[in-house]
Amino acid sequence: MRTKLVVAVTALGLLLMAVPAWAHHAFAAEFDQNKPIKVQGSVVKWELTNPHSWIHIDVKGADGKTVTWMIEGASPNNLYRLGLTKESLPPGSVISVEGYQAKDGSTRAVGRNIVFANGKKFFLGLSEAESGPAKP
Amino acid sequence: MQKQFRNVVVASMAAAIVLLAAMLGGAQAPAYRAPRTGDGKPNLNGIWQALNEANWDLQGHAAGHGPVAALGAAFSLPPSLGVVEGDEIPYLPAAAAKKKENQANWTKLDPEVKCYLPGVPRAAYLPYPFQIVQGPQNIMMAYQYAGGVRIINMGPATKAPGDSWMGWSNGRWEGETLVVDVTSLNDQTWFDRAGNFHSDALHVVERYTPRSADTLMYEATIEDPKVFSRPWKISMPLYRRVEKNARILEYKCVEFAEELLYGPLSKKP
Amino acid sequence: MSHRLPALAVGLAVMIVVALLAQLPATAQTPASAAKAPAAAKAWMVPRAPDGKPDLQGIWSDNTLTPLERPKGLGAKEFYTDQELAENSKKAREGNVGEEGELGAARPNAVRYDLELYGFDPSKLRYTSKRTSLIVGPEGVVPPMLPGARERNAEITAKNKGHEFDSYLNRPLSERCILMGQEQIPMRPGANEGNLLQIVQGQGYVSLLHEIDHSTRVIPTDGRAHVPQNIRLWQGDSVGHWEGDTLVVDTTNFTNRTPFRGSSEKLHLIERFTRTADNTMVYQFTVEDPTTWAKPWTAEIAWTKTKGPVYEWACHEGNTMITTILRGARVADAEAAKKGK
Numbered sequence: 001m002r003t004k005l006v007v008a009v010t011a012l013g014l015l016l017m018a019v020p021a022w023a024h025h026a027f028a029a030e031f032d033q034n035k036p037i038k039v040q041g042s043v044v045k046w047e048l049t050n051p052h053s054w055i056h057i058d059v060k061g062a063d064g065k066t067v068t069w070m071i072e073g074a075s076p077n078n079l080y081r082l083g084l085t086k087e088s089l090p091p092g093s094v095i096s097v098e099g100y101q102a103k104d105g106s107t108r109a110v111g112r113n114i115v116f117a118n119g120k121k122f123f124l125g126l127s128e129a130e131s132g133p134a135k136p
Numbered sequence: 137m138q139k140q141f142r143n144v145v146v147a148s149m150a151a152a153i154v155l156l157a158a159m160l161g162g163a164q165a166p167a168y169r170a171p172r173t174g175d176g177k178p179n180l181n182g183i184w185q186a187l188n189e190a191n192w193d194l195q196g197h198a199a200g201h202g203p204v205a206a207l208g209a210a211f212s213l214p215p216s217l218g219v220v221e222g223d224e225i226p227y228l229p230a231a232a233a234k235k236k237e238n239q240a241n242w243t244k245l246d247p248e249v250k251c252y253l254p255g256v257p258r259a260a261y262l263p264y265p266f267q268i269v270q271g272p273q274n275i276m277m278a279y280q281y282a283g284g285v286r287i288i289n290m291g292p293a294t295k296a297p298g299d300s301w302m303g304w305s306n307g308r309w310e311g312e313t314l315v316v317d318v319t320s321l322n323d324q325t326w327f328d329r330a331g332n333f334h335s336d337a338l339h340v341v342e343r344y345t346p347r348s349a350d351t352l353m354y355e356a357t358i359e360d361p362k363v364f365s366r367p368w369k370i371s372m373p374l375y376r377r378v379e380k381n382a383r384i385l386e387y388k389c390v391e392f393a394e395e396l397l398y399g400p401l402s403k404k405p
Numbered sequence: 406m407s408h409r410l411p412a413l414a415v416g417l418a419v420m421i422v423v424a425l426l427a428q429l430p431a432t433a434q435t436p437a438s439a440a441k442a443p444a445a446a447k448a449w450m451v452p453r454a455p456d457g458k459p460d461l462q463g464i465w466s467d468n469t470l471t472p473l474e475r476p477k478g479l480g481a482k483e484f485y486t487d488q489e490l491a492e493n494s495k496k497a498r499e500g501n502v503g504e505e506g507e508l509g510a511a512r513p514n515a516v517r518y519d520l521e522l523y524g525f526d527p528s529k530l531r532y533t534s535k536r537t538s539l540i541v542g543p544e545g546v547v548p549p550m551l552p553g554a555r556e557r558n559a560e561i562t563a564k565n566k567g568h569e570f571d572s573y574l575n576r577p578l579s580e581r582c583i584l585m586g587q588e589q590i591p592m593r594p595g596a597n598e599g600n601l602l603q604i605v606q607g608q609g610y611v612s613l614l615h616e617i618d619h620s621t622r623v624i625p626t627d628g629r630a631h632v633p634q635n636i637r638l639w640q641g642d643s644v645g646h647w648e649g650d651t652l653v654v655d656t657t658n659f660t661n662r663t664p665f666r667g668s669s670e671k672l673h674l675i676e677r678f679t680r681t682a683d684n685t686m687v688y689q690f691t692v693e694d695p696t697t698w699a700k701p702w703t704a705e706i707a708w709t710k711t712k713g714p715v716y717e718w719a720c721h722e723g724n725t726m727i728t729t730i731l732r733g734a735r736v737a738d739a740e741a742a743k744k745g746k
Contacts, residue, residue: 029570029730048298049723051582072725076298077616077716085297103733173608174455181607252722267623269607271462272455276605276612278621285614285621287603287715300717302619324722381629386638390583390721394573401731402572403738 031110035101039069039109040117043093048076048086055111057095071097071111093117170312170346175272178312178346182268183377183384186261186354189216191248193330194370196223203243219261221369225332231363238331246329250397251389253284253301255325256318256340257356257370265377267384275307275314280384288316296320299336314344327358335362350376451650451680454606458626459650461611461680464713465602467594467688467706469507470497470530475538475545476504483545484535497530505537506530507594533707539593540704541689547702550667554697558667570734573727578664580727582720584639588620589665590656591674591690594706602708603715611645611652611678616715624654631657637670639663652678668697684710 041057053073058066073079079088094117102108170178196218202211227235238245248254254262259279266279275288288307296304296319303321307314323336343355352374359367454460470493475482485493497506538545550558568575578584592602592615601616612623620640628646636642642658654676661670677689686708693701 029733030726050718051720051723051726077718080297080716086299102729104729104736174457179608253719269605269610269612269623271605271607274605276614278612278623283619283621285619301719301722302717384623386640388583388639390581398573398727398731401728401735
């Protein structure tokens with residue numbers, strides 16, 4: 001019951017998130033919508049920092065080489081209000097990520113959707129929306 | 137009435153014993169009793185500031201060179217008797233090496249240089265004021281430097297879901313003393329400019345005890361089994377800023393660290 | 406030893422007095438403004454903080470569907486009827502809302518993720534007042550910007566044009582974690598974590614902690630003068646006083662780089678905080694800047710008490726936005742240079 005309340009309050013908050021003027025601009029400047037990525041890997045580290053959290057995952061490429069991707073997620077404050085804690089994503093967890101790669105060409109991406117290996121959705125999401133009028 | 141009289145007799149006998157013990161055994165009972173807030177608690181409201189060299193180096197040291205030749209003596213290391221009880225910081229061997237490395241690379245590694253939040257206990261003895269705003273359920277400590285702030289929960293203790301720069305503070309009163317138990321600090325802050333550091337296992341217990349109308353005694357017991365072989369303690373007075381319109385002012389220092397942090401990413405002319 | 410005996414006697418006397426006083430029941434707090442209270446016995450009275458002032462403490466959210474400016478076509482209509490409000494709420498919850506609601510990130514064309522994965526429940530969307538806009542009065546919109554202000558702002562934009570990614574100096578203050586949109590005063594509804602506000606009151610001060618960027622204002626309530634004119638601050642200088650049960654906060658001394666809707670360092674902000682029920686605070690702000698708007702304008706938002714806690718939202722320490730953006734720009738520069746542009 002308490003979890004439901006937390007989720008509802010958060011949802012209301014997220015829903016009413018006005019797009020700050022910088023958010024739209026910042027997103028387009030940071031990530032490339034023409035470079036979608038879809039990777040699966042095991043969690044190495046979960047940084048619960050602001051303005052965004054970051055999941056580091058080790059992804060094995062077709063060539064057998066392992067590349068570490070950094071996936072950007074929501075502010076951890078959102079996640080805490082969803083009932084998550086720093087123990088919620090243990091290293092070694094296998095997750096699938098859909099997102100958009102960073103414009104600087106690094107192995108960073110914003111995480112649009114995150115799914116556990118067993119198919120269970122674990123969504124951390126974007127803290128910036130794609131479009132919507134920039135508010136002065 | 138009988139019960140009340142008995143209580144008074146018991147109370148005054150207890151008081152007499154305490155006084156006698158104090159006279160004979162070296163006083164442990166606080167000599168100063170602070171004025172009370174409306175909810176009956178010692179009144180710690182006000183703007184406070186440490187007046188020592190702890191932010192340079194918690195341990196005693198002679199004067200020394202500063203890091204920047206161009207600033208000469210104006211930014212040199214002032215001498216200090218130190219604030220560590222016993223003057224020893226009991227590092228585990230591997231950690232002692234890291235401390236030396238930190239100290240040698242201070243300007244590159246000290247989070248203070250980057251305008252990062254100072255953590256606990258360093259926030260209390262930065263050379264800038266902080267303000268205690270004391271409510272019944274929550275006590276706020278607002279630090280001038282970098283707009284650092286923390287809320288001390290005075291209700292039943294709660295747990296943090298994750299780590300933070302200023303930690304998670306649960307407080308309670310022990311007589312005249314505000315005791316604050318601080319956990320869930322991240323491992324990114326330092327204790328001073330001398331490279332004294334800690335891990336994310338840091339646990340700090342602070343004690344704020346009114347000493348006079350315009351001073352508090354501040355003590356902090358520091359425990360971190362990943363870095364130190366035992367708990368250790370610092371203590372120092374905090375002084376009230378008694379100027380008539382004393383304020384903590386906005387000190388958003390990000391601007392002053394940007395060239396250092398982002399300069400290399402600027403467009404080359 | 407003889408000089409200690411009087412001390413002992415005094416000590417004992419003090420102890421006895423203290424012990425006796427401790428037997429007394431706690432004195433009931435009588436509201437200072439009892440004279441102003443309505444005659445009805447059941448009228449809500451604002452609780453008192455330990456220093457006798459109205460107690461504004463708690464964690465507050467300013468979330469609301471109400472837009473800042475009045476939808477076009479509503480003219481001077483300042484309030485919806487109950488039925489209209491119910492209809493608008495229903496539309497919003499069905500994901501179908503126009504100017505009459507502010508959905509922010511929930512705008513259909515803005516959503517890049519399935520909100521339901523967040524546990525989003527559209528049935529929880531609501532208006533916190535019947536106002537058609539947060540801006541009060543017959544017009545309900547921000548007054549037109551004065552020509553001088555338009556020019557001033559156009560100049561600023563022109564100067565940055567073509568240089569937006571040159572260095573950190575060219576980037577928005579929010580991207581630099583200097584001043585986030587949601588921490589800037591006056592306080593307007595916005596991002597979920599950004600609009601959590603914790604109020605703590607101590608003797609002579611009311612402090613406001615905005616979760617985003619841990620933005621804190623410790624406001625003296627003795628009506629003192631502002632800091633000297635030459636001291637300019639990103640969030641200005643706030644001083645307060647009580648008018649009955651309302652906290653009135655006056656803010657001046659803004660910098661000329663504080664970009665509230667294109668205003669200048671002459672910005673003058675007056676905020677009023679009135680707790681109207683256990684779980685409701687009415688926050689009203691009036692802004693004036695004679696070099697930006699022809700007249701002052703006022704907005705009013707109803708806040709709701711919410712469950713905390715407020716968590717630390719440290720921005721600068723983890724700021725990967727600006728480094729990724731500047732690096733991305735340098736990569737683009739290098740690519741453009743390679744193409745011989």
